[in-house]
Amino acid sequence: MAHAADDTPARLLEAAGEVFAAKGFQAATVREICNRAGANLAAVNYHFGDKERLYIEAVKDAHGNSGAEEPLPEWPPDTPPPVKLRGYIRRMLTSLLDERRPLWHAQLMAREMTEPTEACRALLESHIGPKYELLNQILSELLPPETPPGDRHLIAFSIIGQCLHFRIHKSIAVLLVGQEEYRSYDVARLTDHITRFSLAALGQEMPACENTSPFPKPVEP
Secondary structure, three states, X not given: OOOOHHHHHHHHHHHHHHHHHHHHHXXXXXXXXXXXXXXXXXXXXXXXXXXXXXXXXXXXXXXXXXXXOOOOOOOOOOOOHHHHHHHHHHHHHHHHOOOOOOHHHHHHHHHHHHOOOHHHHHHHHHHHHHHHHHHHHHHHHHOOOOOOHHHHHHHHHHHHHHHHHHHXXXXXXXXXXXXXXXXXXXXXXXXXXXXXXXXXXXXOOOOOOOOOOOOOOOOOO
């Protein structure tokens, strides 16, 4: 089947992600990737430079940073910190729980987090680091000025961990609570829960904004 010339990088990236996720960087071969993508052997070097660069780009794509992701949010100067935190959490969950993402995204990220390579460092510098810094800035506005940096980092990791749980441990959660209940854990409900839970731990109140809860309010008699 013929393909448009300009879609070769996308086909290579998709094929590479699938092969790397299944076999890891060392066991994967450029030949297998090119065969799966319907491209010639020279295509990887032409479009990506080498196998390692292709792997790094596949990891970035698996993380959700292929260029299609929205930029980091920016808020007006007078935006309350709890509102910023809620927006941050919602954005993270929206990316993590996107059902359109292929299975190999989660598989490759799990492999990379278990056995980090240079791709992890590249991802940290270009994408994870800026997001983490934004969360730290929000927490700096929420916490007392004398809060030690180490404590702030632990709080940041706790918030991130809550979000990641619903992607990494989805299968276990479904077994624990059942498919029907788990389907109710959509982005809106999880955003509401994680934000409320985290703010309560920090002695802060939930931001007053529309649709913060998926549950209807009781009708007044």
